[in-house]
Each structure stands twice: as C-alpha cells, then as structure tokens.
Amino acid sequence: MRVVIAEDLALLRDGLQRLLRDNGFEVLAAVRDADSLLREIDAHKPDIAVVDIRLPPDFRDEGLRAAIEARKRSPDTAILVVSQYVEQAYARELLADGRGGVGYLLKDRILHVVEFVEAVRRVAEGGTALDPEVVAHLFSSQSAGGPLERLTPREQEVLSLMAEGRSNQGIADALVLTVGAVEKHIASIFSKLDLPQSGVDHRRVLAVLAYLQAPS
Amino acid sequence: MWSRLFGKQAWEEAIFLLSAAPLGTLWFSILVTAWSLGLGLLVTPLVIPIALGMPFLITASAGLEAALARRLIGTRVYPPHAAFLRGGFWRRAFGWLTEPAMWRAQAYLLLRFVLGFPFAIGMGTLLGLSIGGLAAPFYYWSLNGGIKMDAWHVDTLPEALLLTLAGAAGLVITMLLFRLLARPQRALAEELLERSPDPADKTPRPSIPQRRQALVARAASFGFAFTVLVAIWALTGHGYFWPVWPLLALLLALGLQAWRLFADENSEHWQHPGLNHSIAVQAGSSAMVFLFLVGVWAASGGGTFWPVWPLLGLTITVLARAGTLYFSPPGQEELTQRIDVLTTTRAGAVDQQEAELRRIERDLHDGAQARLVALGMSIGMAEQKLSEDPEGARELLEEARAGAGQALRELRDLARGIHPPVLADRGLEAAVTALADGSPLRVHVHTEIPQRPSAPVESAAYFVVAETLANAGKHSKAARVDIRIIRDGDMLTVEVADDGKGGADTTGSGLAGLRRRVEALDGTLRVASPAGGPTLVRAEMPCG
Numbered sequence: 001m002r003v004v005i006a007e008d009l010a011l012l013r014d015g016l017q018r019l020l021r022d023n024g025f026e027v028l029a030a031v032r033d034a035d036s037l038l039r040e041i042d043a044h045k046p047d048i049a050v051v052d053i054r055l056p057p058d059f060r061d062e063g064l065r066a067a068i069e070a071r072k073r074s075p076d077t078a079i080l081v082v083s084q085y086v087e088q089a090y091a092r093e094l095l096a097d098g099r100g101g102v103g104y105l106l107k108d109r110i111l112h113v114v115e116f117v118e119a120v121r122r123v124a125e126g127g128t129a130l131d132p133e134v135v136a137h138l139f140s141s142q143s144a145g146g147p148l149e150r151l152t153p154r155e156q157e158v159l160s161l162m163a164e165g166r167s168n169q170g171i172a173d174a175l176v177l178t179v180g181a182v183e184k185h186i187a188s189i190f191s192k193l194d195l196p197q198s199g200v201d202h203r204r205v206l207a208v209l210a211y212l213q214a215p216s
Numbered sequence: 217m218w219s220r221l222f223g224k225q226a227w228e229e230a231i232f233l234l235s236a237a238p239l240g241t242l243w244f245s246i247l248v249t250a251w252s253l254g255l256g257l258l259v260t261p262l263v264i265p266i267a268l269g270m271p272f273l274i275t276a277s278a279g280l281e282a283a284l285a286r287r288l289i290g291t292r293v294y295p296p297h298a299a300f301l302r303g304g305f306w307r308r309a310f311g312w313l314t315e316p317a318m319w320r321a322q323a324y325l326l327l328r329f330v331l332g333f334p335f336a337i338g339m340g341t342l343l344g345l346s347i348g349g350l351a352a353p354f355y356y357w358s359l360n361g362g363i364k365m366d367a368w369h370v371d372t373l374p375e376a377l378l379l380t381l382a383g384a385a386g387l388v389i390t391m392l393l394f395r396l397l398a399r400p401q402r403a404l405a406e407e408l409l410e411r412s413p414d415p416a417d418k419t420p421r422p423s424i425p426q427r428r429q430a431l432v433a434r435a436a437s438f439g440f441a442f443t444v445l446v447a448i449w450a451l452t453g454h455g456y457f458w459p460v461w462p463l464l465a466l467l468l469a470l471g472l473q474a475w476r477l478f479a480d481e482n483s484e485h486w487q488h489p490g491l492n493h494s495i496a497v498q499a500g501s502s503a504m505v506f507l508f509l510v511g512v513w514a515a516s517g518g519g520t521f522w523p524v525w526p527l528l529g530l531t532i533t534v535l536a537r538a539g540t541l542y543f544s545p546p547g548q549e550e551l552t553q554r555i556d557v558l559t560t561t562r563a564g565a566v567d568q569q570e571a572e573l574r575r576i577e578r579d580l581h582d583g584a585q586a587r588l589v590a591l592g593m594s595i596g597m598a599e600q601k602l603s604e605d606p607e608g609a610r611e612l613l614e615e616a617r618a619g620a621g622q623a624l625r626e627l628r629d630l631a632r633g634i635h636p637p638v639l640a641d642r643g644l645e646a647a648v649t650a651l652a653d654g655s656p657l658r659v660h661v662h663t664e665i666p667q668r669p670s671a672p673v674e675s676a677a678y679f680v681v682a683e684t685l686a687n688a689g690k691h692s693k694a695a696r697v698d699i700r701i702i703r704d705g706d707m708l709t710v711e712v713a714d715d716g717k718g719g720a721d722t723t724g725s726g727l728a729g730l731r732r733r734v735e736a737l738d739g740t741l742r743v744a745s746p747a748g749g750p751t752l753v754r755a756e757m758p759c760g
Contacts, residue, residue: 054637061641085628087638088653089646108624111617141653 001124002046005030006037006063007082008055012107016050019110023117032056034066041070041077048101048124053083053090064090071097078123082107088141091134095209100202103129103165118170127202128165130209135163138212150192158185163208167201221391225290229398230391232288234340236332239284243277244329247322264309271312278321278409281328285405289398293409296321316540317410323533324408330529331404331505335397338512342390342461349383352376382448389441389462396469400501407494427477434473438466460515468508475500490542495534502530565736568729579630587623591616635675644674644701648681655685657694657714663701669708669759676733676757677701677710680741683726684712684753692716692751706760711752718749730755 003025007013010032017030029040033056041049049070055062067079078101081094091104103123109131110116119129139160142148151159154175161171172182186204190197195207220226250273254266278295285291296317312318353376356363362371363379370379445459479486479497486496509523598612631637639647645663652659668674681699688694694716702709720727722743734741739757 060637084624085632085637088650089638089642106624108621111621111624137654140656 001048001121002026002028002044003120003124004028004037004040004044004046004049005051006032006034006049006055006066007052008032008059009052012052016110019113020050020117020120023113025120034062037063037066038070038073041074045074046077048078048080048120050080050082050120053081061090064093068093071099071102075099078102078126080105080120080123080129082110086131086133086137088134088137091130092213095128095206095213098206098210100126100128100206104134105129105131106133119165122165122167127167128205128209130164132160132164135160135212138163138209142212147193151189155185155189155192158182159189159208162186162189162205163212165205221388221395226391226395228288230339230343230394232284233332233394233397233401234336234343235284235288236328237336237340239281240325240329240332240336243281243325246273246277247325267309271308271318274312274318274321274325277325281324282405282409285402285409289402289405291402291405291411293405293411296410319536320408323536324405326529327404327408327533330526334509334512334526338461338465339390339393339397342386342393342465346383346386346390349379349386352379352383378448378452382445382452385441385444385448386462389445389466392441393462393465393469400472407498424477424481427480431470431473431477435470438470442466464508464511464515467511468504471504471507472501475504490538492541495537495541498537499534502534506530561732561735561738564732568732568736571729576630576634579626583626583630584623587619587626591619591623594619636678639674639678640671643668644677647678648699648701651678651682651685652697652699655689655697657685657689657697659685659697659699661699661701665701665703665708667703669703669757673708673737673739673757673759676730676737676739677708677755679733680710680730680753680755681712683730684714684751687720687726688712688714688716688751691720692718692749694749694751703759706758708757708759710755710757712754713750713752715750717747718745718751719747720745720751727753 001024003020005013005016005020005027007016007030013030013032017027020027028044028046029036031037031040037049037051037055040046049067051063051067053061053063055066063083064081067081070077071079079094080103081090082105083090084107086104086106094102094104101123103119105116105119109119123129139148139156148156148159157175158171161174166174168179168182168186171177172179175182187197189195190204193211195211250266250270254263254270257263257266275295282293282295285293296315352363352370353373356370356373356376356379362369362375364370370376442459442463445462449455449457449459476497479493479500483493486493506523506527509526513519513521513523594612594616598609598616601609601612636647636650638650644665645661648663649661652661669677681701685697685699688697692714694714697712697714700709700711700713720743722745727741727743731741734755734757737757739755741753741755743751743753745751
C-alpha cells in the first residue's frame with residue numbers, strides 16, 4: 001500500500017515513516033508543507049495521504065484545506081487527517097462530500113500502533129476512521145429524548161464503534177461478540193433509527209454519520 | 217396620569233426633595249465645622265488629622281447622597297473615586313485638595329443645603345397644606361371657630377368640602393411640582409457627582425422643535441391650573457392671595473425649562489474663554505432660582521433680604537466653574553481621569569496575566585511533567601526486565617503508553633484553555649458554535665460579525681462565552697442559554713443570557729478575571745444576576 005506523509009515536525013515525520021514502513025506500507029514521500037503534499041499526490045497518486053492539520057507557513061488549518069483540495073484533484077487518494085486536537089467543524093468539512101476514504105484522528109491514537117495501522121488500511125480501502133472524541137461529541141449533541149435513547153446501551157456501543165468506522169469484525173473484536181451478534185444489533189439499530197439498510201460497510205457508516213450530524 | 221402623579225416614583229422623588237432639609241443642614245454644619253476648624257488650625261499640627269479625615273467625610277457623605285439619588289430619582293451617580301485615599305502620607309493628607317471630583321462633591325453637599333433646604337421647606341409646607349385641606353371635613357368641627365383661613369372661617373360641611381376640593385387641586389399641583397423638580401435635581405447630581413460609564417443608559421434627547429412644543433403645552437397647562445386656583449381663591453372669599461405660592465413654583469419650573477431650551481438652541485453663543493454651554497445653562501438656571509427666591513421673599517412680606525445668601529452661593533459656584541475652565545486647558549480633567557482608568561486597567565491586565573501564567577506553570581508541573589517522569593521510569597524499568605521477564609516488561613510498556621496518552625490529553629486541554637485552535641483558524645462564530653455544541657445545555661447562538669475583530673478582542677469575547685457557559689452549566693441549573701454576538705461598527709457586544717436561578721457571584725475569580733481581561737481592552741463587562749434569575753452577562757469592547 002502506497003503512502004504520502006505530510007507532517008512539519010521532523011521527529012513525528014520520521015516516526016510515522018518508520019511505523020508505516022514496519023507495517024508493510026510503501027512510503028513514497030514525507031513532506032513538511034501543504035504545497036509539497038499536493039505536488040507529491042499529483043505525482044504519485046498514492047493510495048492514502050496521512051496529513052497533519054497544522055502545517056507551515058501559518059500553522060493553522062493548512063493541512064485540512066490541502067486535504068479537501070487533494071480529494072477534489074485526486075479522488076482515488078484516501079486522506080487521513082491527524083491532529084493534536086479535534087474539532088467538530090473540521091470533521092464535518094472532511095465528511096461533507098459524503099464519500100468514503102477519509103479519516104480524522106487525534107495523534108494520541110498513533111500510540112496504539114495496531115489500531116492505528118488498521119485505521120490507515122481501512123481508510124485507504126475506502127472506509128472511514130473517525131476519532132472516538134468526535135463520535136462522543138456527536139452523541140452528546142443529540143437532543144435528549146431523541147431516537148438515540150430508544151437504543152439499548154449495547155446498541156449504542158455498537159453504533160459509536162460503527163460511527164468510528166470500524167468493520168463488523170472490528171466491532172465484534174472490540175466488544176467480544178460474535179460477528180453474527182453484531183449484525184443483529186446493527187439491523188436493530190437501523191430499524192429503530194429508520195435508516196435504509198445497505199449491504200456495504202462503508203455506505204452504512206456514512207449513513208450513520210449523516211444521521212448523527214443532521215441538526216436535531 | 218394617576219400613577220405618574222401618585223405612583224411609587226412620584227413619592228420617591230418627593231422624599232428625595234424633602235430629605236434635603238435634614239440632610240442639607242447636616243452637610244452644611246459638617247462642612248462648615250470641618251473647614252473652619254481646619255483653616256483655624258492651619259498653622260498647628262492639628263490640621264493633619266483633620267486633613268486626613270476630610271476626604272473620608274466627604275466621600276461618605278457624598279456616598280450617602282449618591283445612594284439616595286440612585287434609589288429615589290434614578291440617576292446612576294457615584295461618590296468620588298477614592299484613589300487619593302491610597303499613596304504616601306502627604307498624598308493622603310492633601311492629595312484630595314487637587315481632585316476636582318472632591319470639590320464638586322462638596323459643592324453638591326452645599327447646594328443640597330443652599331438650594332435644597334428652601335425648596336424642601338416650601339414644598340413640605342405646600343404638601344402639608346394640601347393634605348390639611350383635603351382632610352378638612354374630618355376635623356373642621358373639632359376646632360373652636362372652624363379652620364381659620366385668614367378672613368375665611370371654615371365651619372360648615374359645604375365649606376369644608378370646598379376646602380377639600382382646593383386641597384385636592386393643591387395636592388395635584390404639589391405632586392406635579394415634585395415631579396418637575398426631580399429633573400433639575402437629577403441634572404445637578406449628574407453634573408457634580410461621578411457618573412457611571414454606562415453607554416446603554418443614554419436615552420436620546422427629544423429634538424428642539426419637540427421640546428418647544430412641550431414647553432408651550434406645559435405653559436398652557438400651568439396657565440389653566442393657575443386660573444383654577446385663582447377661581448377657587450375668589451370663590452372662597454378672597455382674603456390672603458395664597459395662589460401666589462404655586463404660581464412662583466410653576467414659573468420657576470417653566471423658566472428653567474425655557475432657559476435650557478434657549479441655551480440648547482443657541483449653542484454657538486457660548487464659545488468664549490471661561491464660558492461653555494453647561495456653564496451658560498448653570499448661570500441662567502441660577503438666575504432663575506434667584507428670581508424665584510426673591511419672589512418668595514416678596515410674597516412672604518419682605519423683611520431682611522435673605523436671598524442674598526443663596527445668591528452668593530450660586531454666584532461662587534458659577535464663577536468657580538468658569539474660573540476652572542478659563543485657567544485649565546480644555547480636556548485636562550478628562551485626560552487625568554483617563555490616565556487613572558488606564559493605570560487601573562493595566563494593573564488589572566498584568567495581574568490577570570500573572571495569575572494565568574501561574575496556573576499554566578502549575579498545570580504543567582503537576583500534570584504533563586510528572587507524567588513524563590513516570591513514563592521515563594516505566595520505560596527504564598521495562599528495559600531492565602526485557603531479557604529475564606518479557607511479560608513484566610510488556611506490562612510496564614503498556615503503562616507507559618497509557619501515561620503518554622494521559623499527558624497528551626492534559627496538554628491538549630491546557631492549550632485549549634490558552635487559545636483554542638478553532639478560534640484562530642475559523643473565527644469567533646465557529647469557536648462559539650463549537651462551545652455551544654459541547655455544552656450539555658440547550659444553547660442558541662446568534663452572531664452578526666460582518667468583519668473579524670482583532671485577535672485579543674476575539675479571544676476575550678470567546679472566553680466571556682466559555683466562562684459564562686461553564687458557569688451556567690455548573691451553578692445556575694439553567695435549561696436554555698442564549699448567546700448573542702454582534703459587531704456594530706467599532707463595537708463588539710457579547711451577551712450570554714440563561715434562564716437559571718441567578719445569584720451568580722460577580723466577584724468570584726472567574727468573572728473578575730473576565731472583567732479585567734475585557735477592561736484591559738477598554739471594554740466593559742456587566743453582570744446582572746438577581747437571586748431567582750435570570751442571569752445576563754454583557755461585554756462590550758471597542759474593536760476598531
């Protein structure tokens with residue numbers, strides 16, 4: 001799997017490079033600003049770009065803007081945005097085009113190497129990876145007494161893991177359930193929230209996110 | 217009409233005017249005693265304790281007067297700020313002598329006697345007579361020979377009822393006068409005491425043509441009222457021409473209003489050295505008051521020409537103000553006040569920054585730094601165990617990773633508290649919306665920010681919302697919060713209102729810190745949080 005990295009801090013840039021290489025990725029380029037990132041994406045058409053939000057020259061949200069731009073220019077390149085902090089607004093902007101192949105994670109998640117690598121793979125394959133903090137926020141902003149409260153606690157757990165972008169297998173592993181049990185929970189959630197059933201994992205996740213982001 | 221003449225406000229204004237009799241006398245005796253003692257003992261060391269005590273005496277007296285004026289006639293005035301009560305010995309003893317506010321306060325206290333006393337006595341008499349007349353049917357029979365009104369003896373019921381009618385008319389006029397006299401009193405208090413810097417309070421003045429119409433209408437109604445009184449006088453058998461008293465009062469009210477209008481209409485007349493518009497208003501009004509007192513003197517049968525004393529007081533006040541204006545460069549006093557304000561707010565800002573830095577240092581020391589030490593220790597021990605106890609080493613590394621995650625979280629919260637990234641990236645609206653999203657309360661955000669204010673103003677506005685929203689969530693049991701952020705020209709207004717139980721501690725460290733932060737930007741922060749709610753916090757900051 002072919003990767004481009006954009007991170008301005010040398011320490012983290014080298015660390016990410018080594019981590020991804022050790023886990024079987026082919027790192028095509030590791031750059032330190034948004035312009036070089038767009039150039040490398042144009043040149044290599046990688047499977048995925050891992051991008052820090054804060055990049056030179058202003059250290060604001062250059063990475064995010066570059067990521068959104070890259071998705072327009074090179075629709076086949078998935079984007080995983082990493083940052084020291086998460087903002088709802090940024091998650092919304094990243095997910096706005098309603099396509100998969102996008103992720104938004106705190107840099108903290110890199111500490112759990114196995115899960116992080118799994119998330120990079122998932123996003124590269126067209127899935128999503130949304131930070132648990134963003135998901136928790138989406139849940140807490142749902143109005144009290146809304147349809148979410150009709151879900152059982154276990155179904156809520158399944159829903160938040162789904163919103164994070166995990167596959168059925170991933171959810172089953174995390175909650176120590178069988179895949180069959182997870183599928184049953186998901187069917188029940190979809191009928192309680194009145195969402196259209198869909199066979200494909202990614203589509204389902206996007207439907208859930210659209211549901212959670214809708215103004216309540 | 218009834219509530220305007222006899223409502224709570226009317227009686228409060230009456231009480232304020234009447235309070236001039238006891239209070240004015242008190243201030244007069246205090247000031248005269250203190251000054252004559254001080255001047256008499258000027259060359260002896262005994263002057264020192266008197267000089268030290270005077271500012272306290274003056275601020276305390278003016279403080280009581282200001283509180284009365286705020287409570288009863290609804291002006292936002294305050295006693296002189298006691299800045300000169302701090303500092304070195306000589307500054308404490310004599311610094312107040314150079315403070316214009318202290319002289320104005322003393323002038324106010326004196327005028328409460330010189331002007332207030334005669335008015336209080338006159339109006340008190342009028343009020344007493346009116347009530348006496350009103351109640352005539354209840355007691356005329358108990359007096360031997362009836363109620364004596366000069367030549368007229370009220371000793372039958374119809375006569376008593378006529379007197380009641382006159383009393384009622386008198387009461388209406390008295391209350392009308394109380395209401396009319398409240399305005400010059402308010403103006404006097406605002407002129408001589410310190411006004412609160414409260415731009416929200418300003419009600420637009422009516423235009424000149426509107427005021428001219430109002431004056432004509434008032435003159436007509438006074439003419440009518442006076443005719444009624446004369447008719448009553450004529451009906452009740454002539455005798456002493458008592459309508460002269462209300463006539464004098466009505467003429468004074470009319471004269472003051474007319475002069476004020478004239479002064480405002482011809483504002484270009486007052487552009488001379490030692491003269492400005494407000495001194496012109498004061499001089500003309502003083503002349504009116506003097507004429508009124510002469511009228512009182514004449515109507516009460518002459519004798520010693522006592523109005524010369526108030527005339528002296530009024531003239532000195534006008535001359536003193538004109539002299540100050542003539543000799544001090546324009547704007548001097550405003551500049552001095554401005555420097556005082558800047559000194560205070562800068563000190564507040566520095567304190568605030570100092571406290572903030574201390575908090576950050578403490579958070580770093582107890583949080584992330586300590587965690588990194590523990591992290592290093594875990595990794596060190598894991599290194600030792602690696603060969604003989606790989607399982608133990610794995611556990612230690614797991615701990616180390618958890619510690620690193622915790623340290624990251626703490627640092628992130630700390631950074632957010634210093635300057636939230638989304639504020640710099642996306643501006644106030646996005647940042648406040650993010651706050652609202654994260655709040656457990658139902659928050660409604662309304663913003664009109666056509667142009668981004670400067671970063672310090674944005675950041676102060678953000679923290680006003682963050683802090684008050686957090687307070688609303690923690691203490692107020694509010695269900696709904698309304699946030700309004702509006703930029704109107706060069707002024708940014710931030711309002712946070714909740715429907716909670718109120719009673720917020722406005723001196724608590726959170727709000728005090730916010731206030732210092734806003735004041736450092738030349739803004740104002742006001743908190744209204746009566747027990748029982750609701751709470752409204754409003755910050756206004758210039759952002760040009």
